[in-house]
Amino acid sequence: MADIKSLPIWLEADYQQAQQWRRSGKFHHALLLTGNQGIGQSALADALARLLLCERAAQAPCGECHSCQVALAETHPDWLTLDGRAGASIKVDAVRQLVTKVTNKPQLGYSKVVTIHDAHQMNINAANAILKALEEPPAATYFILTSNSSRALMPTILSRCQRVNLPTPSAQQVSDWLIKETNSDVSKLMWFSNTPYHLLSLVETPSYDMLQKLPDSLVSWLSGHIRVDEFVAYMNKDHVQDFVDGLLALLTSALQYSATGRCDESVRHALEALLQRYDLYRLMHFVQQLTLFKSQLDKTHLNPTIQLTGELNSW
Ligand SMILES: [Zn+2]
Numbered sequence: 001m002a003d004i005k006s007l008p009i010w011l012e013a014d015y016q017q018a019q020q021w022r023r024s025g026k027f028h029h030a031l032l033l034t035g036n037q038g039i040g041q042s043a044l045a046d047a048l049a050r051l052l053l054c055e056r057a058a059q060a061p062c063g064e065c066h067s068c069q070v071a072l073a074e075t076h077p078d079w080l081t082l083d084g085r086a087g088a089s090i091k092v093d094a095v096r097q098l099v100t101k102v103t104n105k106p107q108l109g110y111s112k113v114v115t116i117h118d119a120h121q122m123n124i125n126a127a128n129a130i131l132k133a134l135e136e137p138p139a140a141t142y143f144i145l146t147s148n149s150s151r152a153l154m155p156t157i158l159s160r161c162q163r164v165n166l167p168t169p170s171a172q173q174v175s176d177w178l179i180k181e182t183n184s185d186v187s188k189l190m191w192f193s194n195t196p197y198h199l200l201s202l203v204e205t206p207s208y209d210m211l212q213k214l215p216d217s218l219v220s221w222l223s224g225h226i227r228v229d230e231f232v233a234y235m236n237k238d239h240v241q242d243f244v245d246g247l248l249a250l251l252t253s254a255l256q257y258s259a260t261g262r263c264d265e266s267v268r269h270a271l272e273a274l275l276q277r278y279d280l281y282r283l284m285h286f287v288q289q290l291t292l293f294k295s296q297l298d299k300t301h302l303n304p305t306i307q308l309t310g311e312l313n314s315w
Contacts, residue, residue, distance in 0.1 A: 006043075006047075007040070007043060007044065007047055008040055008043075008169065008173070008177045008196065009169075009173055009176075009177065010039070010040075010166070010167050010168075010169040010173055011040050011043070011044050011047075011166060013167075014033075014044065014164055014166060014167075015044060015047060015048070015051075018031075018048050018051060018164075019051060019060070022051050022052060022057060022060050023057060023058055023060065025057070027052065027142060028161075028162035029137045029141065029142055029143065030134050030137070030142070030143040030144075030145070030160055030161040030162065031048070031142070031143070031144050031145070031161060031162050031163075031164060032119070032145045032146075032147065032150065032153075032157075032158070032161035032162070032163045032164070033045055033144065033145070033146045033147075033164050033166060034146075034147055034148065034150045034163060034164070034165050034166065035148065035165055035166035035167070035168065036148060036168050036195065037148040037195055037198070038148075038193070038195025038196060038197040038198040038199075039166055039167075039168060039169060039195060039196060039197070040166065040196065040197055041117075041146035041147070041148065041166060042085070042115075042117050042146055042197075043197070044146075044166065045115045045117065045144045045145075045146050046115065048113075048144050049071065049079055049113040049115050049142075049144060050068065050071045050072065052111050052113050052142050053067045053068070053071045053076055053078065053079060053108075053109055053111060053113055054067055054068050054071075054109070055067045055068075055109045055110060065109075066108060066109075067108050067109040070108065076108065077107040077108060078106045078107055078108055078109065078111065078112040078113065079112075079113050079115070080098050080101055080102065080112070080113070080114045080115075081114070081115045081116075081117070082094055082095065082098060082114070082115075082116045082117070082119075082122075083116075083117045083118070084116070084117060084118035084119065084120070084121025084122065085117050085118050085121075087121070088121065089121050089122075089123055089126075090116070090118075090119075090121045090122040090123070090126050091123070091126060092123070092125040092126045092128075092129050094126070095122065095126045095129040095130050096129050098114065098130075099129060099130065099132075099133050102114060102133055102137070102138060102141055103138055106140065110140055111140040111141065111142060112138070112140065112141045112142070113141075113142045113143075113144065114141070114142070114143045114144070115144045115145075115146075116130075116143065116144070116145045116146070117146050118146060118147060118148075119145035119146060119147045119153060119157070120147045120148075120149045120150070120152035120153050122157075124154070127153070127154045127156075127157055128154075130157070131156055131157065131160070134157065134160040134161070135160055143161075145157075145161060150163070169196060171190060171194065174187070174190065174194065174196045174199070175187035175190065177196060178196060178199055178200065181200060182200065182203045184203060186199045186200070186202070186203055186208075187199075188212060188266055189202065189208070189211055189212065190264060190266075191215075191249060191250070191253055191263075191264040191266060191267040192211050192245070192246055192249050193249070202242075205239070206236040206238065206239055207236065207239045207242040207243075210234060210235065210236050210239060210242065210243060210246075211242060211243075211246050213234055214234065214243070214246045214247070214250070215250065215266070215267045215269070215270035216270075217231055217234045218231070218247075218250060218270050218273070218274075219269055219270050219273045222273045222274065222277050223273065228309055228312050228313055229309055231312070232305055232308050232309050232312065235304075235305065235308065237304070237305065240297060240304045240308070241294065241297065243308075244290055244293065244294045244297075244308070245294070247290055248287060248290050248291065248294070250267060250270055250271065250274065251274065251283055251286055251287050251290070252287060253267060253271055254270075254271040254274040254275055254283055255280065255283055255284065255287075257271045257275070258275055258280060278315075282315075286315060289311060289314075290311070293307065293308070293311055
């Protein structure tokens with residue numbers, strides 16, 4: 001029961017469905033959770049793993065049995081994980097090691113769970129190595145895969161999994177949940193991202209402050225109150241990507257605003273400042289230039305502050 005409270009409201013229906021499968025013994029041995037990035041695939045996968053590991057099927061997750069307790073502490077020996085999040089590829093060696101462990105009997109309870117976060121990060125060899133286990137899993141072994149890019153998964157993997165497509169939450173649901181989770185109004189950054197777990201990850205990072213200041217400092221620069229180097233000085237040098245993503249979000253929001261008249265109220269002043277100063281072609285050109293700049297960030301060893309200052313000087 002504890003689990004459902006920590007899941008956001010838009011995942012509750014899918015969780016409850018899975019709970020019924022668990023209690024009635026109808027849980028598919030391979031589940032693939034798909035949906036937009038950052039809406040909680042991994043949080044749900046972890047909750048389902050705890051549900052499956054509980055020793056009392058009829059009340060799972062009871063929260064009291066030994067399996068429930070070690071699963072909550074994330075030290076359950078029968079809970080195996082492969083993690084492709086943060087863009088790391090899942091290597092064939094890691095998959096082979098896991099497949100070997102999967103054939104062992106459960107150490108604690110009655111079942112074993114394998115969670116594979118961002119399963120599309122398995123390369124072709126890794127995916128081939130897991131196929132057999134997915135097709136003919138050892139008894140009481142469950143695979144839970146997540147992906148926001150299921151088209152990147154091999155059809156042979158897809159065909160072996162029961163797919164659950166998670167709903168995209170409304171802006172209001174995201175905002176309510178973030179306020180509850182963080183006690184700070186992260187919803188002020190919804191112009192930057194509408195993916196709840198991405199926003200949650202920004203809290204207590206330097207990017208959080210930086211992005212909150214970005215719209216106002218952009219307006220100060222556009223209206224000539226600060227110079228370009230003073231504007232770029234708002235950028236935290238360890239979080240250049242977030243700063244550039246922030247600028248890109250404001251540019252694309254300005255384009256949308258001019259087309260639809262709709263925008264996030266908290267950044268309307270910045271969007272109007274952009275539209276007053278530049279025509280749409282210039283804004284689209286800036287989007288292209290910044291996207292290119294971003295893609296080259298990791299490849300060049302030049303100082304990003306100097307590069308970005310040079311880029312913005314051409315605006
Ligand atoms: Zn339990």
